[in-house]
Amino acid sequence: MVNVFSEIAWLSVLAAFVPYFLLGALxxxxxxxTPYKVSLGRENNMPxxxxxxxxxxxxxxxxxxxxASAVLMYMLKIDSYEGALSFALTVGIGYLIANxxxxxxxxxxxxxxxxxxxxxxxxxxxxxxxxxxxxALK
Numbered sequence: 001m002v003n004v005f006s007e008i009a010w011l012s013v014l015a016a017f018v019p020y021f022l023l024g025a026l027x028x029x030x031x032x033x034t035p036y037k038v039s040l041g042r043e044n045n046m047p048x049x050x051x052x053x054x055x056x057x058x059x060x061x062x063x064x065x066x067x068a069s070a071v072l073m074y075m076l077k078i079d080s081y082e083g084a085l086s087f088a089l090t091v092g093i094g095y096l097i098a099n100x101x102x103x104x105x106x107x108x109x110x111x112x113x114x115x116x117x118x119x120x121x122x123x124x125x126x127x128x129x130x131x132x133x134x135x136a137l138k
Contacts, residue, residue, distance in 0.1 A: 008070050012137035017066040019133070020126040021059050027122045039104075039115035065096075066130050073134055081135060088131035089124075096123035 028036050037043045069091065078087050100123060101116030109115050 004071050004074055007074055008067075009134075009138050012134050013066055013070050015137055016070075016130040016133035017063050020066060020130050021062040023126050023129065024058055024062065024122060027118075027125075032118050035114060036118050039109065039111040039118055041110035062126070065127070066134075069127065069130055070134050073131065078131075079135060079138065081132060084131040084135035085128065088128040091131075092124035092127040096120065096127060 034043065037045070069087075072091075073084065073087060076083075076087070078084055097116070097120035100120040101112065104112035104115040104119070106112070
């Protein structure tokens with residue numbers, strides 16, 4: 001069996017990771033900051049400078065998701081935009097949204113469905129971008 005990691009186009013992984021990560025910054029700070037705060041029960045809190053983990057953590061997670069997507073797309077021989085979109089929607093809805101909502105359903109998040117909608121939609125858009133870039137630059 002060929003080592004999958006040696007077959008991955010790493011520049012395409014980087015090119016896909018960057019917009020996914022940057023989308024998160026835009027999504028939660030410019031596009032949906034108020035609904036996101038409401039979902040967390042923090043609509044009345046003043047914005048604070050985020051600790052480094054709130055920047056580094058999501059970056060690492062986006063990178064891991066991007067690498068995993070590249071590996072799976074390679075193994076599944078996805079090489080068309082249609083295939084990439086189908087894969088992205090399956091992973092986005094079946095794993096990313098479902099897991100986001102599952103994580104949100106706990107006593108610490110007062111509006112779990114709103115949180116799941118906002119964060120899940122981010123991940124769905126993000127994975128679509130990732131997969132389309134990966135197939136375009138393979």
